[in-house]
Amino acid sequence: MLDQNIPESSSRPRWQAGIEWAAALALAAVWLVAGLWKLSDLTATQLRMTQFLVPQPVSFAAAAFFGTAETFSALLLLVPQWRRWGAGLSVFLLAAFMAYIGIHYRQLTGAECSCFPWMKRAIGPSFFVEDAGLIVLAVVAGWWASPSRGFGRAAAALASVVVLAAGLQAADRTKASGALAPPSVIADGHEFPLQQGRVLLFFFNPYCPHCLQAAQAMSRLNWQATIIGIPTQNLEEGPSFFASAGLTGVRLSPDIVRLRPIFPFEDAPYGVAVENGRVKEKLVFFDEPDLSKTLRRLGFIH
DSSP, X not given: OOXXXXXXXXXXXXXXXXXXXXXXXXXXXXXXXXHHHHHHTHHHHHHHHHHTTOOHHHHHHXXXXXXXXXXXXXXXXXXXXXXXXHHHHHHHHHXXXXXXXXXXXXXXXXXXXXXXXXXXXXXXXXXXXXXXXXXXXXXXXXXXXXXXXXXXXXXXXXXXXXXXXXXXXXXXXXXXXXXBOXXXXXXXXXXXXXXXXXXXXXXXXXXXXXXXXXXXXXXXXXXXXXXXXXXXXXGGGHHHHHHHHTOOSOEEOOTHHXXXXXXXXXXXXXXXXXXXXEEEEEEOOOOTTHHHHHHHHHTSBO
């Protein structure tokens, strides 16, 4: 017996099918790039979540959820049998983003959205206009689509995205842990070896309040490691920055241009714990008590 949806779709005007496909492909491209970008570095995504006022205890779960949901939405939109589900999930995600930004609008106005890797946009009225435009694309993509079916296969696709997310996270952790650090860095005008002992490479911006808070938290710890401070700009501001934070004994390095490609990061503060020439862990959160627990586990503080 012929599928009942075939006559309906085949009798549609071509312009309807063309508009549906164009909207679905455009929105799927947005979700696929945004979702895979988030999943490719969940630690960085988690950091962006906290910068957008998501509580740190749930920030990793939020990063994994939205990266997975966006990637899954793209898959649903690309398969005609699942397109209405994809359109519905897209509307839900976009409405959730708009509602969250609306609730925190006063605190987040002017902040970089960091929603998509290629698009720089600040939070403001245009944010809502652009996301409303994406909702229109979702509605158009699902309006003439056939009723969705094949729940089991869609669930299997979701499971595949979850496995992909877990694999990317495992690869990121493996890459971060055990990687070789460069033999040495310039610190206080001299070569400082990284092949022996424990060293924390601390990347900071002298004008960043989050960096200052991180340095203040570090100043209250009993260190068993050497701290190398690498400013992202204005090396001459380093001494006054650490004096303001109360963190003593820090060696300053001008090697940001050489080290940043080796230890890529998006935002400061950022730390790399190195022991005997190998990377033990990367640090993106400097809030207590998590900072002390991590550094104590690594043996970097008493």
